[in-house]
Amino acid sequence: MKEILDNPLEQYQEIESKTAKNENKKEKWTAKIRKALSIFIATGLVTLSADPVLDSKIYFNENHIGKFIEYTGEDNEIKQLEMEYRLKELCEKYSVNIVGFLKTADEGARENREKEKGPLKVEGFESLGIFNEDLKEMWDETYPKNALNEVSRVAYISKSKQNVGDYNISGQMMAAGTNILSNEITFFKSLEGHSKKKDIIGTADWFFSHELGHMNDWAHTDNLTPEERIEFLQEVTQSFLMEGSFRDVLGYVDSINNPDQQKQLFYKVGEYWAGLCEYYFTFPDIQFNSLETALIEKWLLKGEKFDNLAMKEKRVGYVKKMLETNYYDKK
DSSP states (O other): OOOOOSOHHHHHHHHGGGSOSSHHHHHHHHHHHHHHHHHHHHHOEEEEEOOOOSOGGGOOOSSHHHHHHHHHTOOOHHHHHHHHHHHHHHHHHHOTHHHHHHHHHHHHHHHHHTSOOOSOEEESGGGGTOOHHHHHHHHHHHSOHHHHTTOOEEEEOSOOOBOOSTTOOTTOEEEEEEETTTTEEEEOGGGGGOSSHHHHHHHHHHHHHHHHHHHTSTTTOSSOOHHHHHHHHHHHHHHHHSTTOOOOTTOHHHHOOOSSHHHHHHHHHHHHHHHHHHHHHHOTTOOOOHHHHHHIIIIISTTOOOOHHHHHHHHHHHHHHHHTSOHHHHO
């Protein structure tokens, strides 16, 4: 998900003045980012989602837009025309394969809705000396319920995973990824690179906030209609392409490079959305533009009242409590 650039602090210095509303917030933001940057520079990790891509296997060869509209079951002509307009715009940007992608995602969501969902499961972190129930409690109590409902399981496995090639981020190991079929977030062995428990917890939570964004996008979210998936992707795409739209401090989104420009945009927009969610949770002082704020309220919070600043402070308290607890004593 993230790539460490050669000079991340240089890029940070260019944009830091845009990320704070006033000097007090700017100082607070600066201190947090500089501290956090040291963790990423040390680990050199990325996270990705291993989900459907713009592949010829899901290409609609015959009247792809018409077939999709038929699939939705929408019989209102005005709404059909609106859907057709949106899909044509998305096809221009991402190729006609985007229609098959959205249909595949929606079919998976329909299957997931038929499964019985229990409470969030957190597993495997005991190998890092962290009590699973502590992480579960922290995430349950400090992230929006509507967003968490899209995740069934978060697991850590002591196994390395090489970064896939579609982003062309060479030499990077995956720290975490999502699975659209099982609604799971998986963390990989790269987290073991931290020597301090505080850094392990902090990095895991940071990556969790990003992966939670992926789990609440136009592909992963189970409780969206086909029409909403189209609208969601179109709105985030438009926001990403606007001049002055948010970019992550480490330059990860803009570093994604694929020879196919439509695929490259597809990957960048997906990581842009996950990055918005990540920074919304991890750095609540950051100032997004009004459209980006509206997107978070509409598609991530889904109408839920949520104080990201208060919940971030509450999460800090949970981390302190975890640092005071020895896993092996607690067992």
